[in-house]
Amino acid sequence: MKPLFFIFSLCMLSLGFSQDRGTNAYILEQQETTVFNDLSDFQKKVMCGGATEKPFTGKYLYNKADGIYTCAACQSHLFLSATKFDSGSGWPSFFEQINKEAIEEVEDSSLGIKRVEIICSACKGHLGHVFEDGPPPTGLRYCVNSASLLFKPEQK
């Protein structure tokens, strides 16, 4: 574990990130991939550093168009617009992922509370968290940073 932490610290230093979350091994995997290279500095901070965008600031919060939300980094399909709902939380919210393989869940104990972090299965980029206070039929609320998403409108 120690060497991992050392590498992690180096990554955080070289990227200039403040460490605002626990150390997760998947961040190390990310350093070996290039899908994050084209993201903005802020998107990297969210997707590689686990930062959270300020509520009511994300560009997809009020997006009601039909289409697919993909991972901003690797463009894997994550959510359908039909599963998006207004949670009032200030972040884009979905009650269901596009399929059971799209998103992985990771226990997150940062901020002193237990939450379930969600990451892109394909590239391991940070997306947000999932809570069990969503609407039917799933009762889930995938609370996602706009910075981690890319919206692709439905082709008419």
Ligand SMILES: [Zn+2]
């Ligand atoms: Zn991805």
